[in-house]
Amino acid sequence: MAETLKIALAQIAPTVGDLDGNKALIRDARRQAAEQGADLVVFPELIVSGYPPEDLVLKPAYQRACREAAEELAQDTGDGGPAMIIGAPWPQTERGGGKAWNAAILCDEGLIQRIVYKTRLPNYSVFDEPRRYRTGESVTVTEWRGMKLGLMICEDMWYPDAAQELKAQGAEIFIVPHGSPFRTTCHAERLTTAEARMEETGLPLIFVNQVGGQDELLFDGSSFAGNCQNDRVQAPCFETGVFMTGWERRAGKWKCTDGPMVAWPTGHELTYPALVTGVRDYVNKNRFPGVVIGLSGGIDSALTAAIAVDALGPERVRCVMMPSRYTAGDSLTDAEKCAEALGVSYESIAIEPAVKAFDEMLGETFAGREPDTTEENLQSRIRGVILMALSNKFGPMVLTTGNKSEMSVGYATLYGDMNGGYNPLKDVYKTDVFALARWRNTKVPRGCLGPPGEVIPVNIIDKPPSAELRAGQRDDDSLPPYEILDAILTCLVEEEMAVRDIIAEGHDEETVRRIQHLLYVAEYKRRQSPPGPKITTRNFGRDRRYPIVNGFRDR
Numbered sequence: 001m002a003e004t005l006k007i008a009l010a011q012i013a014p015t016v017g018d019l020d021g022n023k024a025l026i027r028d029a030r031r032q033a034a035e036q037g038a039d040l041v042v043f044p045e046l047i048v049s050g051y052p053p054e055d056l057v058l059k060p061a062y063q064r065a066c067r068e069a070a071e072e073l074a075q076d077t078g079d080g081g082p083a084m085i086i087g088a089p090w091p092q093t094e095r096g097g098g099k100a101w102n103a104a105i106l107c108d109e110g111l112i113q114r115i116v117y118k119t120r121l122p123n124y125s126v127f128d129e130p131r132r133y134r135t136g137e138s139v140t141v142t143e144w145r146g147m148k149l150g151l152m153i154c155e156d157m158w159y160p161d162a163a164q165e166l167k168a169q170g171a172e173i174f175i176v177p178h179g180s181p182f183r184t185t186c187h188a189e190r191l192t193t194a195e196a197r198m199e200e201t202g203l204p205l206i207f208v209n210q211v212g213g214q215d216e217l218l219f220d221g222s223s224f225a226g227n228c229q230n231d232r233v234q235a236p237c238f239e240t241g242v243f244m245t246g247w248e249r250r251a252g253k254w255k256c257t258d259g260p261m262v263a264w265p266t267g268h269e270l271t272y273p274a275l276v277t278g279v280r281d282y283v284n285k286n287r288f289p290g291v292v293i294g295l296s297g298g299i300d301s302a303l304t305a306a307i308a309v310d311a312l313g314p315e316r317v318r319c320v321m322m323p324s325r326y327t328a329g330d331s332l333t334d335a336e337k338c339a340e341a342l343g344v345s346y347e348s349i350a351i352e353p354a355v356k357a358f359d360e361m362l363g364e365t366f367a368g369r370e371p372d373t374t375e376e377n378l379q380s381r382i383r384g385v386i387l388m389a390l391s392n393k394f395g396p397m398v399l400t401t402g403n404k405s406e407m408s409v410g411y412a413t414l415y416g417d418m419n420g421g422y423n424p425l426k427d428v429y430k431t432d433v434f435a436l437a438r439w440r441n442t443k444v445p446r447g448c449l450g451p452p453g454e455v456i457p458v459n460i461i462d463k464p465p466s467a468e469l470r471a472g473q474r475d476d477d478s479l480p481p482y483e484i485l486d487a488i489l490t491c492l493v494e495e496e497m498a499v500r501d502i503i504a505e506g507h508d509e510e511t512v513r514r515i516q517h518l519l520y521v522a523e524y525k526r527r528q529s530p531p532g533p534k535i536t537t538r539n540f541g542r543d544r545r546y547p548i549v550n551g552f553r554d555r
């Protein structure tokens with residue numbers, strides 16, 4: 001029996017549904033691992049199908065195709081190279097149909113040697129796996145080349161029982177393929193949980209996670225292999241690669257003795273690349289040539305443009321200023337300076353002729369009515385029409401610019417500035433928008449394609465936010481200052497706190513009640529809003545799923 005072992009953590013970036021592409025990535029990772037002398041290559045959860053495949057996994061044809069792909073990949077291991085653990089939905093019959101199991105498959109010597117099923121199907125937050133998968137009945141150890149592997153699939157690691165059972169059956173190392181979505185708290189949560197399993201059993205653990213954006217979800221990789229007591233190796237965050245770990249058996253116990261140790265970033269250094277990954281993967285995986293953004297000289301569109309440039313490169317980002325009679329002179333210069341600093345294409349299309357045309361067309365119908373938000377929204381909608389026309393004519397997708405504070409209270413125009421395919425700031429509160437903009441001016445994160453320096457002119461960050469839809473308009477005419485708004489929203493959205501407890505924290509009662517009301521009545525807007533990358537523990541859409549018709553008010 002070998003006393004040393006090399007196990008590769010294949011932290012790769014699959015695409016849901018692209019089975020040929022995923023097979024190619026798996027083969028390439030196994031080849032790289034073989035070149036580094038690996039005995040075993042571990043892939044993330046459902047790597048063959050991509051994760052999460054949502055209801056696609058209920059389709060019999062898809063189940064069959066995934067099974068065939070897994071069988072084909074197993075044959076590759078007949079080449080005398082490393083064994084591998086891949087994940088795929090495993091249908092109940094060869095024809096597919098009904099719910100499949102969420103399976104981890106050990107392939108070695110040209111054959112599928114073992115199929116293990118996930119026993120705990122998560123059904124909270126962004127997960128609804130019981131809707132789509134059969135539950136595995138029990139966990140059992142996996143015999144491999146004279147060893148006993150404790151193979152658990154993702155959620156099975158998050159409770160003590162599977163690990164205890166595998167330990168009782170003689171498991172020597174826990175191997176855990178993961179599909180663990182990013183949120184700012186994820187590193188601490190994963191490490192605390194994995195450490196608990198290692199402490200309870202005295203066994204080491206390997207955690208392998210995928211990288212990349214899939215609709216609203218982001219996956220950061222951040223795979224690791226640990227011995228007890230925080231002695232571990234770790235792969236980078238938001239970067240793909242095949243990372244080798246070395247193992248030695250001493251006094252009958254396996255210990256990880258070698259591997260990468262890449263520090264994981266925190267704060268803006270963590271969230272900014274997450275947003276960049278979201279934009280890059282959404283645009284590229286949907287095969288858009290680039291993006292088009294309405295650049296107003298305000299902070300939201302400026303930060304959106306910076307993220308887009310960092311994700312795609314300046315040549316794939318087109319910015320359009322669409323001035324109206326209310327556009328301030330410094331908005332024009334700020335937008336132009338921002339575009340210049342980012343190196344993007346920039347043009348100006350005035351909306352005044354369209355505004356006049358609508359005034360004329362609606363003049364008779366609106367006779368005797370005072371101007372109100374109707375006219376404000378018309379301007380926003382005219383801009384939305386122009387951006388969609390550019391998208392139709394030239395192919396780039398429109399990026400929406402609204403942030404989480406605005407999306408919370410419905411401070412955005414339906415079919416106007418809410419137009420677009422993807423919204424990078426949808427889960428970023430306005431106070432964090434300011435902080436991220438300041439931070440990006442001081443730093444170009446690794447892997448970002450934009451220029452260094454002050455890419456968001458400080459005047460954009462320092463001036464009071466305004467929608468510029470009427471003369472002298474400021475956001476704080478309609479909304480409390482963003483520091484207060486965001487603090488109350490954090491209590492309501494992230495913490496689900498009772499209104500009386502929020503007031504007890506010192507917030508003004510009337511403001512809290514008003515924000516609660518706005519939050520509830522804006523649900524219809526959020527349902528019609530484009531997706532955006534989830535970075536908090538409670539994003540709109542996937543996580544926080546509220547009814548539109550909702551008579552409840554917490555008094």
Ligand SMILES: Nc1ncnc2c1ncn2[C@@H]1O[C@H](COP(=O)(O)OP(=O)(O)OC[C@H]2O[C@@H]([n+]3cccc(C(=O)O)c3)[C@H](O)[C@@H]2O)[C@@H](O)[C@H]1O
Nearest residue numbers: 373376377380406410411412413414417466467469478524
């Ligand atoms: N429950 C429901 N289900 C389905 N539809 C519903 C609905 N309630 C209203 N509606 C519809 O929605 C319409 C109202 O929504 P909408 O037309 O969007 O307009 P509305 O929400 O009335 O106005 C937009 C607000 O956003 C502000 N804004 C706009 C643009 C940019 C920014 C910014 O700073 O970023 C801010 C603007 O100043 C104004 O306060 C109603 O006329 C009705 O047709």
Ligand SMILES: Nc1ncnc2c1ncn2[C@@H]1O[C@H](COP(=O)(O)OP(=O)(O)OP(=O)(O)O)[C@@H](O)[C@H]1O
Nearest residue numbers: 294295296298299300301321322323401417466467
């Ligand atoms: N003059 C303009 N030219 C181009 N796009 C505009 C213009 N005004 C608004 N937009 C688009 O509509 C979005 C909403 O803008 P608005 O100014 O109403 O609010 P905001 O939330 O303060 O955004 P920003 O901080 O980008 O100005 C902007 O982010 C931008 O994409």
Ligand SMILES: NC(=O)CC[C@H](N)C(=O)O
Nearest residue numbers: 122154155158179180181
């Ligand atoms: N994919 C799963 O089984 C759930 C993932 C896990 N609980 C996490 O959030 O990281």
